[in-house]
Amino acid sequence: MPRTTAAAPLPDETLLAMFARGDSAAARELTRRLTPRIFALSVRMLGDRVEAEDVTQEAMLRLWRMAPDWTPGGAQVGTWLYRVAMNLCIDAQRRRRGGAVPLDEAPEPEDGARPADGRLQDAARAAALQAALGDLPDRQRQAVVLRHLQDLSNPEIAEIMEISVEAVESLTARGKRALAAALAGRRAELGYSDDG
Amino acid sequence: MTDNNADDRNLDLFFDAARQAAPRAPDALLARVMQDAVSVQAGQLAQPSGAPAAPHAGSGLFGQLWSALGGWGGAAGLATACAAGIWIGLAPPQVMPDPVQLVSSASSDYDVFVIGDLAAEFASEGG
Numbered sequence: 001m002p003r004t005t006a007a008a009p010l011p012d013e014t015l016l017a018m019f020a021r022g023d024s025a026a027a028r029e030l031t032r033r034l035t036p037r038i039f040a041l042s043v044r045m046l047g048d049r050v051e052a053e054d055v056t057q058e059a060m061l062r063l064w065r066m067a068p069d070w071t072p073g074g075a076q077v078g079t080w081l082y083r084v085a086m087n088l089c090i091d092a093q094r095r096r097r098g099g100a101v102p103l104d105e106a107p108e109p110e111d112g113a114r115p116a117d118g119r120l121q122d123a124a125r126a127a128a129l130q131a132a133l134g135d136l137p138d139r140q141r142q143a144v145v146l147r148h149l150q151d152l153s154n155p156e157i158a159e160i161m162e163i164s165v166e167a168v169e170s171l172t173a174r175g176k177r178a179l180a181a182a183l184a185g186r187r188a189e190l191g192y193s194d195d196g
Numbered sequence: 197m198t199d200n201n202a203d204d205r206n207l208d209l210f211f212d213a214a215r216q217a218a219p220r221a222p223d224a225l226l227a228r229v230m231q232d233a234v235s236v237q238a239g240q241l242a243q244p245s246g247a248p249a250a251p252h253a254g255s256g257l258f259g260q261l262w263s264a265l266g267g268w269g270g271a272a273g274l275a276t277a278c279a280a281g282i283w284i285g286l287a288p289p290q291v292m293p294d295p296v297q298l299v300s301s302a303s304s305d306y307d308v309f310v311i312g313d314l315a316a317e318f319a320s321e322g323g
Contacts, residue, residue, distance in 0.1 A: 125213035
């Protein structure tokens with residue numbers, strides 16, 4: 001395991017430099033740290049776990065290959081990797097016939113049922129959100145997923161999407177309005193109210 | 197605006213649920229990513245920047261052998277394995293260093309992983 005301080009782990013950039021020098025522990029730590037994030041993003045963008053695995057493996061492979069050429073002090077490793085993954089997701093979506101986002105293992109909602117409890121309700125809400133995200137325009141979906149599911153800041157998203165912060169805010173706002181409208185008809189089954 | 201606030205609060209329920217149900221990377225995916233890392237490291241260390249370009253893997257005998265070997269990465273692995281095999285198979289004279297010690301201190305700084313072991317390793321970590 002790479003040396004860490006008691007307070008903070010080694011930054012991604014430091015680990016990447018160690019990887020480029022042949023450090024296998026750095027490779028292992030970067031794999032553990034970055035692969036789950038990119039996989040989660042890819043599943044949310046594509047709605048298909050198998051396709052998301054392919055995108056994730058390809059994105060990480062590109063990271064390994066460019067490691068010797070990484071310039072310190074520039075973009076963050078995570079930002080670069082998110083951008084690569086996003087572009088791979090976009091390419092995958094374009095190759096799909098009709099551009100539809102499949103619902104991968106989404107549970108069927110119960111019509112008119114009182115709200116399910118606990119984890120079942122969370123799973124139903126997550127599936128409903130995934131379906132609604134699939135209907136958004138690509139750029140709105142990207143902005144909403146990065147902001148509200150990957151928990152990135154607007155400046156980080158702006159760098160990943162190569163747009164201004166104002167453009168990120170606009171995309172996010174429009175995406176959220178569309179999501180709210182799409183989910184409005186499922187309040188009863190998904191257990192939330194219309195109270196202001 | 198009241199409606200926008202309500203919409204935001206309601207959406208937060210969905211975002212929270214989606215974060216709770218975050219897709220988990222399978223152990224096999226983590227193992228494949230790690231295997232790619234090992235392979236790329238082997239190739240990069242075997243061919244440092246400024247080294248001559250790899251021979252053209254054409255259709256001739258050498259090209260076929262080079263392709264079958266896997267290029268620089270495969271050649272590096274084969275060279276290490278051959279060196280280890282020669283030393284392990286010999287009883288070293290007293291003046292010679294311990295071959296096992298020599299193998300473990302070889303110039304290659306990376307470990308050789310077995311895919312099965314990688315999958316087990318990430319499974320124990322909970323991915």
